[in-house]
Amino acid sequence: MSSLQHVLILTREYYHPKLQRVGGTGVFNSVLAKELVKNGIKVSVFAVNKNTVSFDDQGVEVYSIKGIFERNFLLEFLRSVTGKIGFLKPLHFKIYEHEKKAIQKQLNNWIRTNNYKINLIETHDFEGMALCIDERIPYVIRCHGSWTVLEKYFNYKNVSQGRTHCEKLAFEKSRNNIVISNFSKRINERFFNIKNARLIYNGIDTDFFKPNATNSILAKSIFYLGNVSSEKGAELAIGSFLKVKKSFPESTLHFIGKVNLSDLYIQENIMKNNIQESVFFYGEKKKEEIVELISRAEIVYFPSKGENFSLSLLEVMAMGKPVICSDIDSFREIIVNNENGLIASGVSEFYMHTKKLFNDSELRTRLSENARETVVKQFDLKKMIQATISYYKEII
Missing domain, CATH: 3.40.50.2000 (Glycogen Phosphorylase B;)
Known part of the structure; x- marks a missing residue:
């Protein structure tokens, strides 16, 4: 068993003023990364965002690249059009798979250039980001909430089929998955047939989020x-x-x-x-x-x-x-x-x-x-x- 020295977080979302606004997953990743650092683990974040930037965030190394669809107008146009025409669906899927391969190439080059020895990569479930990971590196998918679940269970409309296609491929490959609730476990077993997922509830800083007796309650x-x-x-x-x-x-x-x-x-x-x-x-x-x-x-x-x-x-x-x-x-x-x-x-x-x-x-x-x-x-x-x-x- 290798010692846990360097963890990489591969993500679409990371909460920081230098990056675009994010949802709960981005906030979670920011908290997770900093807490791992406090536990003596080196953490790097490789973010696929709307801008290219690198910075240190309280001991967390963050490197963000601009996504391929943001960089290539023609590819973005093809992605959009092929998603709307039924017989072009196979091409639509191939475009999304191409995106994941392009990210993998950039990620591998970045790891190689910095001479990093990554012990483990964590990524999220939505968009099938695990497809970007070299399978020689151990990795885990944390199920924050996929587009597949949003569409099929919560009835979200206009979900890109390229996104859900990549999610399906990613879970077919993944051996290590974290679910964040029993509901998350049931729903991901149902849609992706995942096995032996580890239940780890999300946690919050109860020293920061605590009752404040100094502020008066606004009645009613x-x-x-x-x-x-x-x-x-x-x-x-x-x-x-x-x-x-x-x-x-x-x-x-x-x-x-x-x-x-x-x-x-x-x-x-x-x-x-x-x-x-x-x-x-x-x-x-x-x-x-x-x-x-x-x-x-x-x-x-x-x-x-x-x-x-x-x-x-x-x-x-x-x-x-x-x-x-x-x-x-x-x-x-x-x-x-x-x-x-x-x-x-x-x-x-x-x-x-x-x-x-x-x-x-x-x-x-x-x-x-x-x-x-x-x-x-x-x-x-x-x-x-x-x-x-x-x-x-x-x-x-």
């Missing part, structure tokens, strides 16, 4: 953390709030996250019901700003239609906030109804639970304390990192 406030979109349940949040507003005229609704301008339902209903002065949009925020805002919330909504596993939910629970979540498998894996949070199906139940929480301070306190305890015991960052390192060592 409902906060929402996540992209403001139909998929994340923004319409449901507005629908519930319209009912809440009738019972509690002083109540307010606060959205933290990127606003999807194509979802006209939200703005139309705000204007139609004349509640502009009671609904606030803060946009995307840094984690320090999120902590400051959420610390003022009386309750927090998570009305998403589908999640693989929600770090945002864990962060809010760690801050000791009562949460109301939609009735989906991944939330039920975390929330025990009426013990550490509330589960709701549809607008009416979100409203009824909100009314109950606003009227019952003892219930709010009990749910808040249990929420924090759940995250500290089961989803702490240190536990996740140690489980990850142990699995890495098994693989190499």
Whole structure:
């Protein structure tokens, strides 16, 4: 067995101001890389992004290349056109496979130029990035949420078939896979027939995400953390709030996250019901700003239609906030109804639970304390990192 000295993270997403905006996977990779460094492991990140840049990020070496579709207009045009014409699908697939081979060539050259001895590579499931890895290097796929799952289980539209094709090929080759929840395990076994995946729950820094007694609670406030979109349940949040507003005229609704301008339902209903002065949009925020805002919330909504596993939910629970979540498998894996949070199906139940929480301070306190305890015991960052390192060592 080799010693674990140098880990490489191959990714489309890495959270840093010098790179493009990312989702949860990019934030996860940033945290994972820095925690591995703290454990004495050298970490390099090879990112396929929209710009070419290299920098040090608190001991993590980050090297980003511009993707082949961003560099080659003709190839991007062919990729787009072939994805829309049925009989050109084989060519569409070949273009995506060509992209992965091009990335592999650049990655191998970079490793060779720097004379690196990489012990293990971690990558994500979406887009089949594992196809870029030389199979002589041990690697693991962590299942953050593939395009295949988004399309087939969560009914996302207009998903590129080239992306899902590469995901299928990548999982056919992969021997080492990490799933981040039991729901993730079931769904990936169903769509990719993966075997013997290791369950490692995502973890958060419970020393950073913690209750803040210095900030005063904004009475009768409902906060929402996540992209403001139909998929994340923004319409449901507005629908519930319209009912809440009738019972509690002083109540307010606060959205933290990127606003999807194509979802006209939200703005139309705000204007139609004349509640502009009671609904606030803060946009995307840094984690320090999120902590400051959420610390003022009386309750927090998570009305998403589908999640693989929600770090945002864990962060809010760690801050000791009562949460109301939609009735989906991944939330039920975390929330025990009426013990550490509330589960709701549809607008009416979100409203009824909100009314109950606003009227019952003892219930709010009990749910808040249990929420924090759940995250500290089961989803702490240190536990996740140690489980990850142990699995890495098994693989190499």
